[in-house]
Amino acid sequence: MVFEVVLSDSETQVVRGANAYVQEGPLTTFFSSPRSRAQIDSRSERLGSFRTADIRRIVRRDVEEVGLRAVPDGADDGYGHYVFGTGRP
Numbered sequence: 275m276v277f278e279v280v281l282s283d284s285e286t287q288v289v290r291g292a293n294a295y296v297q298e299g300p301l302t303t304f305f306s307s308p309r310s311r312a313q314i315d316s317r318s319e320r321l322g323s324f325r326t327a328d329i330r331r332i333v334r335r336d337v338e339e340v341g342l343r344a345v346p347d348g349a350d351d352g353y354g355h356y357v358f359g360t361g362r363p
Contacts, residue, residue, distance in 0.1 A: 275291070275292060275293060275334060275335070275336060276288060276289070276290050276292075276334075276335040276336075277289040277292050277295065277304060277332055277333065277334055277335070278331075278332070278333040278335065279324055279329060279331075279332055280329070280330045280331040280332075280333070281324070281328050281329060281330060282327075282328045282329070282330055283328075284330075287322075287324070289304045289321055289322055291306050291321060292304040292305060292306055292321050292322075293305060293306055293307045293309075293313075293318075294307065294313065294314050294318075295332065296314055297326055298323070300325060300326060300327070301323040301324065301325060301326060302323065302324050302325075302326045302329055302332075303320055303322070303323040304320070304321045304322050304323070305318040305319065305320060305321060306318065306319045306321050307319075
């Protein structure tokens with residue numbers, strides 16, 4: 275599961291692998307649980323925390339909407355043909 279955290283300065287942070295989040299004092303903390311459900315217990319692992327006062331919005335996504343895609347190394351030749359390489363000079 276993926277959570278998008280939109281902060282007060284309009285920056286978006288992505289938390290991957292979290293099952294749940296909870297407010298812990300001044301922080302909102304994201305957890306991953308081996309049980310694959312939105313329950314936090316002693317076996318849950320902390321993935322990251324943000325100041326709750328800085329969070330504007332949290333959006334949960336079941337599957338990441340962004341996938342892998344090929345990016346050409348240069349412009350096409352005018353016929354829609356692109357050159358793909360390793361990305362190394």
